[in-house]
């Protein structure tokens with residue numbers, strides 16, 4: 001499986017997390033079902049946006065790309081995204097890209113013009129098949145002024161000249177750099193061979209990026225009628241809306257993962273991302289995050305109550321059919337989370353140790369494949385984090401005083417105690433099972 005990775009010139013935003021989490025979940029499921037899964041996801045470390053960021057910040061390109069590649073990987077790890085088996089960088093595959101362009105030229109799918117190399121879309125009969133676009137319609141409707149080096153408006157750049165000290169590489173067509181689409185054709189084939197099984201990415205990449213990847217790979221192999229020689233199945237996730245609006249710089253509603261992980265554990269974001277089906281756009285709101293947080297809090301509290309029940313490690317990898325059926329039904333994560341909730345409810349009401357053990361094993365098995373519940377209940381709930389026992393006694397006493405105050409309807413005093421707890425870094429939550437606290 002191959003999923004298009006990030007262009008590393010800025011912090012990862014929450015929209016970048018969706019394809020990573022969806023792919024991670026699919027890879028976990030495939031590994032559960034099949035003996036050998038290789039997952040490749042690339043790093044785009046050469047691109048016009050990176051060059052622009054380098055010029056604006058007056059920093060060398062590799063300083064920017066190394067920094068943001070590291071941050072991206074740390075952010076994804078905090079969301080429980082396992083590292084890909086292979087994470088190739090575009091700049092390590094320039095030779096492979098040059099070879100693909102040579103093959104496309106030899107097969108009559110690409111042409112050189114004014115130091116550029118262009119893909120000739122008319123040479124590829126299946127162009128538009130993936131995205132469901134009629135290329136002839138598009139050409140007729142095109143009003144954009146066409147660059148002088150293009151034979152047809154739909155032709156896209158495979159190689160372009162680098163000028164004004166822009167980074168570049170020597171090639172048969174002069175000093176230059178690849179067009180963006182080329183790297184994924186080169187790196188997927190190099191690391192997986194053709195055809196490979198699954199290609200993932202956001203829906204916004206279907207056209208032109210993925211359409212062009214197919215055209216390039218088929219063109220380079222002389223298979224202009226046969227898109228199946230590249231990829232067997234595509235999986236595209238829908239976009240994330242912030243407060244009902246599309247995320248965009250001009251609206252100013254771009255939220256970076258680091259903004260959230262300052263406030264919430266990464267699991268909360270992962271849980272909120274999985275609460276919608278990947279093919280439907282997800283409305284990302286503070287409420288949806290809070291909801292995910294309180295659901296996870298509840299599950300951890302229930303796990304805390306059964307922490308003394310020993311479970312069989314062999315069974316924590318056996319996912320109940322009810323959950324597996326959901327995940328195998330086109331990654332129905334809302335369904336899987338609902339089933340998890342059912343199991344958690346049963347666990348909270350379970351009486352005998354045998355029943356508790358079995359249900360606890362199921363909860364852990366489900367959380368392993370969903371990539372959640374990675375912390376111990378104590379860590380999550382902030383219990384016992386204070387090394388000072390007097391402090392814990394003091395907190396418990398304050399909570400008791402506050403509850404007494406509330407019982408006698410002295411809400412002023414109750415609020416004062418809550419404020420006092422906040423001041424010493426303690427957050428409290430009133431639950432049906434009583435008041436719990438955690439360090440902030």
Ligand SMILES: [Zn+2]
Nearest residue numbers: 004005184209
């Ligand atoms: Zn790609």
